[in-house]
Amino acid sequence: GNSVTQMEGPVTLSEEAFLTINCTYTATGYPSLFWYVQYPGEGLQLLLKATKADDKGSNKGFEATYRKETTSFHLEKGSVQVSDSAVYFCAFNNAGNNRKLIWGLGTSLAVNP
Amino acid sequence: GAGVSQSPSNKVTEKGKDVELRCDPISGHTALYWYRQSLGQGLEFLIYFQGNSAPDKSGLPSDRFSAERTGGSVSTLTIQRTQQEDSAVYLCASSHGQGDEQFFGPGTRLTVL
Numbered sequence: 001g002n003s004v005t006q007m008e009g010p011v012t013l014s015e016e017a018f019l020t021i022n023c024t025y026t027a028t029g030y031p032s033l034f035w036y037v038q039y040p041g042e043g044l045q046l047l048l049k050a051t052k053a054d055d056k057g058s059n060k061g062f063e064a065t066y067r068k069e070t071t072s073f074h075l076e077k078g079s080v081q082v083s084d085s086a087v088y089f090c091a092f093n094n095a096g097n098n099r100k101l102i103w104g105l106g107t108s109l110a111v112n113p
Numbered sequence: 114g115a116g117v118s119q120s121p122s123n124k125v126t127e128k129g130k131d132v133e134l135r136c137d138p139i140s141g142h143t144a145l146y147w148y149r150q151s152l153g154q155g156l157e158f159l160i161y162f163q164g165n166s167a168p169d170k171s172g173l174p175s176d177r178f179s180a181e182r183t184g185g186s187v188s189t190l191t192i193q194r195t196q197q198e199d200s201a202v203y204l205c206a207s208s209h210g211q212g213d214e215q216f217f218g219p220g221t222r223l224t225v226l
Contacts (some may be wrong), residue, residue: 010198036217044204069140089156098169101210101215103156 002027006090006104012078013111021075023064023090031092032058032065033073034101039086047075047088053091080111114137117218119205120213133208134190134221138207146190146208146215147172147180151201159203162188195225 025033035047035057048068049056050073057064061078073090090104099110118137126132138145147159158172162182177195182188192199202222203218206215 043219044206046214046216049214070207079122091156098161098163099144100158100169100172101148101156102158103148105155 002092002094004090004102004104006088007107009084009087009106010109011107013109013113014067015082015111016079017077017111018043019023019077019080019109020073021088021109022088023074023104024070024072024073025090025092025102026071027092027094029096029101031094032099033064033094034091035073035075036062036089036091037086038089038106044089069085074108082111082113085109085111117205117207117216119203119221120219121221122219123222123224125226127226129164129194130189131193132195132223134192134203134223136205136207136218137189138186138188138205139216140186140209142184142209142214142216144183144208144210144215146206147188147190148204148206149201150204150220156204159190174213192223195223197225199223200225 003026032051034049036044037047048059050057053068055066064075087106089106091101093099120135147161161169177193180190202220204220205218208215
């Protein structure tokens with residue numbers, strides 16, 4: 001069935017370190033892929049998205065590329081900041097009519113100064 | 114403009130009681146989604162509304178759960194005879210149309226004692 005597998009956390013990095021959070025998905029059809037972020041005490045917000053194969057989503061220095069051949073959508077950032085500390089969720093919407101989101105379990109990131 | 118709002122922000126109830134959770138979507142958004150975020154289980158889809166109709170209720174965990182939407186706007190999620198396993202954060206999201214970005218509310222944290 002449809003599912004998302006993302007790297008387990010927590011991930012702890014020093015400021016300016018390189019970040020990768022792996023995400024792979026199992027889906028039928030051609031879903032759109034998303035990364036959502038939840039900062040401490042705040043609601044979920046969209047970080048970036050990609051709607052077709054080989055698309056690259058980017059925002060706030062984060063990037064992820066839709067890789068259909070490996071069914072992956074790994075999140076990367078070249079130099080993390082303390083303010084990036086949050087929980088990151090990989091998700092996709094199903095290719096059916098309702099576009100409900102299927103979620104990974106989330107990866108907690110802590111960036112130390 | 115205002116985002117998605119939810120009320121109450123926190124709800125503590127006793128096992129066996131009924132609860133109602135409210136969601137006010139962004140004005141003009143036709144699609145509305147309810148999700149549940151449980152500790153250790155991530156986010157799961159509950160129900161989807163397009164306008165006032167709910168073409169996908171497949172995520173509702175039992176017949177104790179129901180939801181309605183009136184006037185193509187406000188939605189209420191009702192849980193009857195609450196159980197301890199219902200404790201979770203209930204999230205509402207809306208989007209302008211199918212496949213568009215979903216905007217999330219801050220959630221209602223439900224605790225069933």
